[in-house]
Amino acid sequence: xxxxxxxxxxxxxxxxxxxxxxxxxxxxxxxxxxxxxxxxxxxxxxxxxxxxxxxxxxxxxxxxxxxxxxxxxxxxxxxxxxxxxxxxxxxxxxxxxxxxxxxxxxxxxxxxxxxxxxxxxxxxxxxxxxxxxxxxxxxxxxxxxxxxxxxxxxxxxxxxx
Amino acid sequence: xxxxxxxxxxxxxxxxxxxxxxxxxxxxxxxxxxxxxxxxxxxxxxxxxxxxxxxxxxxxxxxxxxxxxxxxxxxxxxxxxxxxxxxxxxxxxxxxxxxxxxxxxxxxxxxxxxxxxxxxxxxxxxxxxxxxxxxxxxxxxxxxxxxxxxxxxxxxxxxxxxxxxxxxxxxxxxxxxxxxxxxxxxxxxxxxxxxxxxxxxxxxxxxxxxxxxxxxxxxxxxxxxxxxxxxxxxxxxxxxxxxxxxxxxxxxxxxxxxxxxxxxxxxxxxxxxxxxxxxxxxxxxxxxxxxxxxxxxxxxxxxxxxxxxxxxxxxxxxxxxxxxxxxxxxxxxxxxxxxxxxxxxxxxxxxxxxxxxxxxxxxxxxxxxxxxxxxxxxxxxxxxxxxxxxxxxxxxxxxxxxxxxxxxxxxxxxxxxxxxxxxxxxxxxxxxxxxxxxxxx
Numbered sequence: 001x002x003x004x005x006x007x008x009x010x011x012x013x014x015x016x017x018x019x020x021x022x023x024x025x026x027x028x029x030x031x032x033x034x035x036x037x038x039x040x041x042x043x044x045x046x047x048x049x050x051x052x053x054x055x056x057x058x059x060x061x062x063x064x065x066x067x068x069x070x071x072x073x074x075x076x077x078x079x080x081x082x083x084x085x086x087x088x089x090x091x092x093x094x095x096x097x098x099x100x101x102x103x104x105x106x107x108x109x110x111x112x113x114x115x116x117x118x119x120x121x122x123x124x125x126x127x128x129x130x131x132x133x134x135x136x137x138x139x140x141x142x143x144x145x146x147x148x149x150x151x152x153x154x155x156x157x158x159x160x161x
Numbered sequence: 162x163x164x165x166x167x168x169x170x171x172x173x174x175x176x177x178x179x180x181x182x183x184x185x186x187x188x189x190x191x192x193x194x195x196x197x198x199x200x201x202x203x204x205x206x207x208x209x210x211x212x213x214x215x216x217x218x219x220x221x222x223x224x225x226x227x228x229x230x231x232x233x234x235x236x237x238x239x240x241x242x243x244x245x246x247x248x249x250x251x252x253x254x255x256x257x258x259x260x261x262x263x264x265x266x267x268x269x270x271x272x273x274x275x276x277x278x279x280x281x282x283x284x285x286x287x288x289x290x291x292x293x294x295x296x297x298x299x300x301x302x303x304x305x306x307x308x309x310x311x312x313x314x315x316x317x318x319x320x321x322x323x324x325x326x327x328x329x330x331x332x333x334x335x336x337x338x339x340x341x342x343x344x345x346x347x348x349x350x351x352x353x354x355x356x357x358x359x360x361x362x363x364x365x366x367x368x369x370x371x372x373x374x375x376x377x378x379x380x381x382x383x384x385x386x387x388x389x390x391x392x393x394x395x396x397x398x399x400x401x402x403x404x405x406x407x408x409x410x411x412x413x414x415x416x417x418x419x420x421x422x423x424x425x426x427x428x429x430x431x432x433x434x435x436x437x438x439x440x441x442x443x444x445x446x447x448x449x450x451x452x453x454x455x456x457x458x459x460x461x462x463x464x465x466x467x468x469x470x471x472x473x474x475x476x477x478x479x480x481x482x483x484x485x486x487x488x489x490x491x492x493x494x495x496x497x498x499x500x501x502x503x504x505x506x507x508x509x510x511x512x513x514x515x516x517x518x519x520x521x522x523x524x525x526x527x528x529x530x531x532x533x534x535x536x537x538x539x540x541x542x543x544x545x546x547x548x549x550x551x552x553x554x555x556x557x558x559x560x561x562x563x564x565x566x567x568x569x570x571x572x573x574x575x576x577x578x579x580x581x582x583x584x585x586x587x588x589x590x591x592x593x594x595x596x597x598x599x600x601x602x
Contacts, residue, residue, distance in 0.1 A: 016298075016339040021379060023361035026551045027344050047494070054361070065363040065520075067345030068303055085463055085510045086496050089423040121464075122347060122514055123265040124304045127494065128420055128428040129177045137344075138306045139163060142170035152168050159163060 002047045006032055010051060012089060022052045024130035026062050034137070067122070068137050076111040077156050080121035080134040080145075087123075087130040093129035095144050096120055104151065116156070175429040176272040180445045182433040183408065185416050186389065187397045190276045195311070197318040200279040207322055208398035209283050213332040216398075221291035224273075227402030229414030234259055234350075234387030235462065235491045235543055246374040246429060247292040248382050255378040256289045256297035257359070257385040260344050261350040263302055264462035265514065266494025268390035269418040269430045274301065274308045277392070278315035282338060284391030286324065287398060289336045296337050299388075300355055303343040312340045323582045331580050347518035351566045352385040365522045366566035387561065389418055409435035413479040417493055421446040424453065424499040427525065435479040442478055453499040457582070461491025463511050464571030466578030467504070488578070504583040508575060509537045513521065515572035525568035529560040533576055540587055543594030550587050552581060 002010075009032050018055055026048065033044045040063050049056040057161035065071045070078070081096040092148060096118070103116050110117040126132045129142035172192045181187055200206070212221055220536055222568045226241030230374045231577035245517070249256065262270040273281060285297050301309045316338060317327045327335045340360060343349050353367035356378050393415055397405045406414040413435040413474060419442060422428045426447025433442060439458070449455050455470040459538020460478075466488040468476075476486045483490045498507065516530040536553055580587060589597035 016341065018379065021360070024341075024359060026361040027303075027358065028342065029344070031344055050363070058362070060246075061363050062361070065346060066303070068341070069344060074294075083510070084265045084514055085507055086422040086494070088507075089496070089498065089502070090428070094187050118419070121304075122517060123263045125262045125268050125271055125302045126305070127266050127268050127422040127521055128430060129170045130422070130428070131270070134304055135163065135165060137303070139169065140305065140307065141165060141168035143174075144168070146166060152165070155165070155168075156163070 002033075002044070003036070005139070006036055007051075022055045024056070026052055026059060027066065030059070030063060031131045034045070034068075034070060038076075039073045070126065075114050075117035077115060078117045078119065078136050080119050080124070080131075080137075082122070082126070082130070082132050083120045084125045084127075086127040089133060090130035092131045095133070095146075096112070096145055096147060099133075099149055099153075102149070116153075170346050172272060172276055176267065176276055178427065178429055180429075180446070181431060181435065183416055184279065184432040186273055186280060186392045186418065187430070187432045190280060192276060192414035195276050195278060195315070197279055197322055197324075200251045200277070204399070205279050205395070206283055209286050209290075209324065210330055211336060212287050212398055213330050217291060219292045221287060221398070224402040225291070225397060228397045228405035229402075229409070229412055230390065230393055230397060230405065231480060232387055233389035233393070233417065233493065235263050235264065235464075236495070237490060238391055240386060243374075243386070244288065244292055244384060245457065247294075247371070247376070247384055249293070251293070253296070253379075253381050254292065254294045255381055255383040256285060256292065256294045256299065257355065257378065257383060258285055258299040258300055258388055258391055259350065259351075259352060259355055259385055260301040260388045261355060262388070263304075263347045263493075263496060264464065264492040265511075266422050266459065266462050267420050267492040268422075269420050269493060270410075271305050271308055272301075272430050273392050273418075274305075274312050275386055277310050278424070279319065280392045281312075281388055281394060282315060282324065283318050284394035285338055286329065286336050286389060288384070288386065288396050290334055294384070294425075295335050297339070298315045298359060298378075299338065299340050300349070300359060301340060301342050303345050306342065309340055316340060344519075348520045348566075348568060351568065354566065356383065363520070365520045366568075367549040368565050410477075410479050410481070411527070417478070417490075419478065420492075420494045421497065422494065423497040424450045424502070425449050425497050433478070435483070436477050438477050439473050439495075443497070446497075449497065449499050451499075453501065456500045456502055457498045457504070459488075459496040459498075459575075460486075461489045461495075462494040463496065463514065464567075464574060465489045465491045466574050467582060468578075471533065501598060503598050504579050505537065505541050505590050505596070506588045509534070509541045509578045511575050512537045512572070515568065519568060523564040523569065525560045525563040526572065527567070529556050530572045532556045533560075533572060537576075542592050543590070547586075547588075547591055549591070552582070553580060559582065
């Protein structure tokens with residue numbers, strides 16, 4: 001469902017490009033869909049395709065090519081922990097393992113209460129802050145020791161619905 | 162947005178530590194003073210005024226050529242020369258800033274955009290004037306969404322003050338600039354993949370030639386530079402190319418920001434003159450963590466060949482010295498590894514990354530990166546064979562130079578360098594089904 005508020009944001013993205021290049025806004029529009037719905041489903045792909053005047057398959061190509069799109073529903077909080085080499089040298093992998101054990105999920109999985117999805121990520125571009133994780137594709141959390149991971153999980157659990 | 166401020170970096174550790182040497186881009190920053198008014202207090206936008214009021218485009222390009230500024234994104238190509246490739250003819254041309262900072266180890270552009278966004282806007286406006294360009298895009302790594310939002314805010318400030326838009330500062334020159342974000346694809350840091358992404362497509366690199374200067378965004382002439390490259394431009398215009406050159410070494414002008422990461426006491430970004438001895442850079446970052454011994458360094462982001470400690474301790478940090486030592490300066494990410502690190506296991510993680518991020522377009526890269534990962538995986542896990550070592554080199558040979566873009570080379574080079582410098586670790590894994598260093602990672 002594309003709401004009026006979303007259309008307004010779409011329009012701001014489209015306005016950045018020449019009038020005959022609306023397709024350029026597709027990455028941003030799909031990100032807006034994901035911020036709203038938590039994932040990008042086939043219906044949304046079709047709606048975005050129609051809005052931008054491009055074939056639905058071309059939108060689907062974008063959804064499947066870029067790593068951050070959720071093609072399936074995820075938990076309320078998606079946590080992406082970087083495990084690439086520079087982070088791994090500073091316990092990025094251990095942070096991921098700890099989070100999975102703590103929340104009792106496999107890497108890539110979602111907790112039974114649908115609150116958390118935990119995934120490993122490739123370079124987030126915050127290597128000097130390792131271990132780092134990204135919350136819902138929007139907010140980077142830095143220096144995530146076990147204590148800070150505990151506190152983060154606690155803080156997220158307390159977020160009002 | 163959730164209130165997660167207490168879990169987020171405030172830049173103290175990476176940028177405001179006061180251990181830069183002769184900083185230009187990071188000079189005087191404290192995290193709070195990123196706004197237009199603060200930037201102007203630091204002399205911001207005076208270089209743009211100088212250019213618009215008294216320099217021809219040719220003079221601007223000549224000044225940048227004189228400075229020996231080289232691309233800060235990875236390739237190290239002379240910036241002034243790149244600008245001179247743009248056609249002089251009128252017609253729509255584009256300027257693109259590559260802020261898709263995803264080369265493992267690198268986080269310097271993030272701190273520039275977050276804490277000093279206007280320096281990039283000013284640098285881009287000057288570049289646009291020099292090449293007669295009226296529209297620009299700054300493509301920002303999708304994972305740093307808050308940085309993208311910060312940059313959008315800075316753009317609004319610049320527009321409102323007349324530093325962007327029609328008739329800049331009352332001149333006859335128009336320049337509009339937009340922020341754009343990616344959404345998780347390492348390959349989009351490759352300039353032609355980035356252009357495809359900007360056009361709303363999968364980020365699959367284009368064959369070159371034609372180069373972007375003749376066929377770029379929407380088929381129009383386009384210049385693409387890294388964030389830090391643009392950020393260096395205002396200083397060069399204000400102080401002169403000669404002075405910039407004098408700060409570094411011949412052919413390696415100015416300061417460079419190094420992201421020193423991994424096994425050091427104080428990981429962070431350090432802006433220093435090019436040509437600084439590696440030993441001094443390591444010292445700025447507090448030395449090897451836990452008084453451990455240095456084993457190896459990947460000096461230019463994960464795609465650069467690894468170098469053993471002894472070689473690194475003898476080299477200086479500039480494009481030519483690192484190349485002479487057998488690696489490359491790349492993006493300036495300095496990945497430090499101490500004596501406890503297993504090189505097989507480290508290579509395994511890198512090989513997984515390149516397999517994961519190969520765009521799938523060229524067979525040698527799409528298939529070869531999988532081969533590399535599977536072979537390193539079996540060596541790491543005790544089922545490797547002696548002939549695998551030569552097979553790794555052979556597969557690397559078949560990837561390197563046989564693909565449209567440099568991702569194939571980036572996947573192959575670390576493999577060859579790891580085997581070249583640390584062959585005994587690979588042999589030990591195969592022979593004893595165990596790690597030579599008993600590594601903790």
